[in-house]
Amino acid sequence: MEVRMLNLGLEVERLRPQLTEAIEGVLASTQFIMGAPVKEFETEIAAYTGAKHAIGCNSGTDALMIAARALDLKEGDEVITTPFTFFATVEPLLHLGVKAVFVDIDPETFNMNVDEVAPRINSRTKAIIPVHLFGQAVDMDPLVTLAAEHDLAIVEDVAQAFGADYQGNKLGTIGDIGCLSFFPSKNLGAYGDGGMMLTDDDEMAEKLRMLRNHGARKKYHNEVAGYNSRLDTLQAAILRTKLPHLDWCNARRLEAATYYSEALAEVEGLSVPATRDYGTHVFHQYTLRVNGGRRDELQESLKVKGVSTEIYYPVAIHKLEPFADFGYELPEAERAAAEVLSLPIGPDLTREEQDYVIQAIKESLS
Known part of the structure; x- marks a missing residue:
């Protein structure tokens, strides 16, 4: 017998009629960038998670990068995170010249050991990035308390844990920004790349939307150097089909x-x-x-x-x-x-x- 890590072919067959209808709808519309399914999917993710804003982007990696930019992280700043994660968690920090300060992990859950965070905080610390590894929540309450005491931002890396709860709240809605990945193997996966950013802060949401679209709030009126990181319509349509499941x-x-x-x-x-x-x-x-x-x-x-x-x-x-x-x-x-x-x-x-x-x-x- 052969047993694969994950058999996406079975999923495709299970959902083929709905997927075909969604894909054909996009082809008929010819709105391949920022078509209606993108906004509809963002609205549905916001409703599912309870977040005020859900902003689609090109990948979970881009979500983390855009979040770091929206928080104005810069060279000389420090961010506390885990050393046991995928490299994308720390890539934005390297790009921006921000120092990653690592704390060790809980040997049972593999998540960051929250008891080791406080001793790492200093005047240069600007944020904490907890990674909800393998599908399980980091113990967030101690981090929320520390963030409030020291005026730190929390960026949740929810790439592997979408749909999980912490004390009744969906992961990604507890910190300042939640970053989701829709890589095909994820629990909610696209058939290409895709990501999402969650926030309850109106001003932050505006910055995230601007940065994902070349730094422009209004077309051709660019305010900063942003990214070409929109969630494409085809992936949004596929993800909308899969979300109810x-x-x-x-x-x-x-x-x-x-x-x-x-x-x-x-x-x-x-x-x-x-x-x-x-x-x-x-x-x-x-x-x-x-x-x-x-x-x-x-x-x-x-x-x-x-x-x-x-x-x-x-x-x-x-x-x-x-x-x-x-x-x-x-x-x-x-x-x-x-x-x-x-x-x-x-x-x-x-x-x-x-x-x-x-x-x-x-x-x-x-």
């Missing part, structure tokens, strides 16, 4: 994750994902720890048996070349990079496939 898809992911954990919890050498009761987990990834230095061995064995796996992430960001001279020692992030292994998961994953994966793991570790 998001909660079902996330529930299916949770069911699959629960099934894995119940079967693997007692397997020697493995640690199953931890969850926290302050929020929901939408399991963008189901990520194990493989203890005893056997992660790579297990991955290779599963590959031979036809089971796809991924390592998110094999190197903690503070160990990458742009940050190598900073001298960070963050042992939990480094240990996670050596031990994590993500299994196939998605709304269309079958019990038969899961049983095969589970048995393959047990055989490989026996």
